[in-house]
Amino acid sequence: MKTFENNQVENWIQENHAAVTAEDKMVDDVRLFANEWEIVEQEKMAAEDDLHNPVYAGQSDRIKRLKKKKIWKFIAPLYRLYANVKVRIILICKTSKKEVIGSIVRKMKNKLLSKIMIKRRNKRFIAKITLSKEQLEEQRNTKFSKDVKFSIVVPLYNTPEQFLRDMIGSVQAQTYGNWELCLADGSDAEHAEVGRICGEYAAKDSRIVYRKLEKNEGISENTNECIRMSTGNYIALFDHDDMLHPAALFRCMQEIEKNDAEFIYTDEMTFEKDSIQNIVTLHFKPAFSPQNLNGVNYICHLSVFKKSLLEKTGLYDNHYDGSQDHDMILKLTTVAKHVSHIPEVLYFWRVHPQSVSMNINAKTYAIDAGRNAVKDNEARLGRKTEVFSSCICATHYRLEYELQENPLVSIFVVNNGSGKGLARLVDSIVKRTEYDNYEICIADFGKSSRETQQFLALAEQEPFIQVRRFEEDVTPAAACNQMAESVRGEYLVFLEADMEILDSRWLNRLLMYTMQDDIAVTGSRIIDPGKFVQEAGYIIGIGADGIAHPVEHGNTFSAPGYIGRMYYAHNVSAVSMWGMMVEKKAFLENGGFNNKLQGVYYLGIDYSLRQRKAGKQVVLEPYIINETHELRLTKLDENRVREKDAQEMKTMWSTVLAQGDPYYNKNFAKDGSFTYDMNS
Known part of the structure; x- marks a missing residue:
């Protein structure tokens, strides 16, 4: 850090009560906000590094000494839990009484109105995205100049029967008919009904291709098996417990026809209790945003891409299992000539106790895999960075790039x-x-x-x-x-x-x-x-x-x-x-x-x-x-x-x-609130 060489300057600042302290309450709050809460072995850190790892900042010397001892490896998990709770409490509680009272009043008001408003919103939204018979027929009869076959790849694993039937049914309901559904089944012996049900559908619809895997190789390898089965020129990624909007492939085809898009993604929603009527969240996304994608896998579903891109990226890498889609999307969007976003909800993501959308702890390994996916993709682009989980969500990432130069x-x-x-x-x-x-x-x-x-x-x-x-x-x-x-x-x-x-x-x-x-x-x-x-x-x-x-x-x-x-x-x-x-x-x-x-x-x-x-x-x-x-x-x-x-x-x-703003979805209200426009 610089210092004033002229004592008169510093004296004037002090005399006129304009001096700041190197650290004060607000500075501490800002540093806390940027806290990665990453437990790092003390032996690997130089003393000055403590300033750059806020998990150490403000700790007592006793805690720092404790981290040097062998017992720390047993205490570390408990401390990490404590640290995460602490940072959230501080960020919430470091507010004035007026802010706290105002927050309580707002929450009470919102709670009273939320059920009525959400029910009203959901009813309107479902009505808006439901296609009439005439619209469905018009889409089915549309002729395109390009010959595109979508290979919808779905790795199966112990899929519940209702989830499986809903998933396959939503594909068969697509208004664009040139598709194949590639099902690679890694289910265990206790779930033989998965194969039976798939065989039932495949016998009636030649577009459904089923293969029973000799053993479950994990999400990445099982997805790769689906891709190897595919014969289409575009790949659509689809989870075994989710559903597609009837126009999902049709709208993707329109985007390919119009813009020669090589990677396409859509908006999505989450639902529960086995009905899309039970909306949990509406996820309206921005236009392609490389920085957002480094921070979080905001693209997620539905993702469709030109199969030839895999020649540059390779297939799924099981080192990123848990965040394998984030890794693949980072790679694909890096090499795609045109990335296109369709601001329409065309994917229905089912939430249940085992899904990541319901509980990240269902796949805790996804956190490290996601960080590594971002870090490794930046390295391929020639940028060295460290990736940390944010203090509010483990799968939202803060990047710290290494400065290769020291410009003025x-x-x-x-x-x-x-x-x-x-x-x-x-x-x-x-x-x-x-x-x-x-x-x-x-x-x-x-x-x-x-x-x-x-x-x-x-x-x-x-x-x-x-x-x-x-x-x-x-x-x-x-x-x-x-x-x-x-x-x-x-x-x-x-x-x-x-x-x-x-x-x-x-x-x-x-x-x-x-x-x-x-x-x-x-x-x-x-x-x-x-x-x-x-x-x-x-x-x-x-x-x-x-x-x-x-x-x-x-x-x-x-x-x-x-x-x-x-x-x-x-x-x-x-x-x-x-x-x-x-x-x-x-x-x-x-x-x-x-x-x-x-x-x-x-x-x-x-x-x-x-x-x-x-x-x-x-x-x-x-x-x-x-x-x-x-x-x-x-x-x-x-x-x-x-x-x-x-x-x-x-x-x-x-x-x-x-x-309009490409980073502010057209479905949002025009007041800048990032909420669904009820009048749209």
Whole structure:
């Protein structure tokens, strides 16, 4: 970490009560949020590594000494259980009384309404996805130009009769008829009825192919046997206890015909009590999101892919049993030329005590297998990373990439506030930033107080701090663009003067994504002093302005978000400029920030959209959590300037906004809540 070389700077910060401590309560909470709770043998760790493995942070010396003793291997499982419980309790309980009371009231209200609303939702949803006789007939009579045969592969193991009949019946009900159902049966001798039932169906329908395996080789090898049996040119992955929507293959065929898709996935739902009427969850997914897929297997069901892709990926690898589909999907989507998402529920996932969807402990080995699948796939792409389970779900993963280089980062601070706020930000950067190869570049707009000018005069004496002064009529976009041309850093980060750094690894986390070739922008989260989220990326095409809605706005920083997305890096359409990192070379080549925009609110959003248009990814790294005391510049945009910029955005991006956000499923309500739109 850097230190101030000029004692006068630190003295001024102390005298004006702008100093931060290296660690405080909120910093501890942020570190706890990112906790992998991974028990690591102490002998394998250097002493300084404790700081990077929060499971050790804050522990007594007695616990640390205990980990060095042989008895620790017996105590470790109990401690791990304790640690997981502890982190969840702390994240929930570290809130104000007002938050706790509000949470209780909301829960009581939601509980009273949930049964009525869920029943109403389920009834409407089932009616919506149920096809009429005319629709079914129309699909059956549709002729396609491409000749595609789907091989639906289903490894069987002691499948209950009703599950088996439901599964086979749902395939036979498909409106697209060019399919084969490949059943490889690894059931034991006590479940001979599985073979009897399959034989019964196969005798009547030649498209059903059954093979009894000599022995059960496990989920991966049994699936491979199904694939070896297949003769189709597309493979559909199907579990033995689930069901397909009648139009599942038809819609996949349409996607192949229209977009030449090589990998296709659909939305899905879970149900219980042997009827799809009993909906448990509706899983509406985003468009293909590589970062989401590293964080969790959000694709899952239904997955359909071109069989020839297996020539590049190989068949299933039993080293990943338990998370074998996650491993295979990672491989397939890496080599597929076109990955397509159908935002329709076409897969019905049955939940019961033995299913992973009901209880992850039914397959605890899936946790390590999933982490290894992600780690190994990144290694194949030339990226070295460690993969940790998040503190809310063992199969939601946090990645920590190894930085191959140590580039200089230029941290832009746009200042139009008080000297105290600016000093607090600079102090927090210096005291809380682990990555030390950076410079601070302050843009001052001449509206600063005498107090601020005193601080700036002292600060620019530091060798790693420079101050650029601009006239009042210079826009933030113009100022940042001018500074970008003169700074030495290879990467740029943008901060507002009333922010405060909370995460010591914030620059490491920004760099480990932005340095990847296919990622142009990496954003972070901003919270207020009450721990409520202000910005965590944007959903485009909705919101009060019809342009962008801030994700998770008003929620507590520890809230999981939809599919737990606040606990793993994920793709978004746009991020705020505050806390955003870009590569300087690309920034300048793309013209920097848009000079047509007078304020700051839309600068990051516009830049993100331009990068996505160029085929680059925009990533939100939720583990970077910075605090804002008051976003002064953003507030100035709220009136005339922001209205003018909004009109400019609508003119420039009208087509994109009308198409909606690819990462916000079309089935969601238009309020940004990630809930089913009852009026759709």
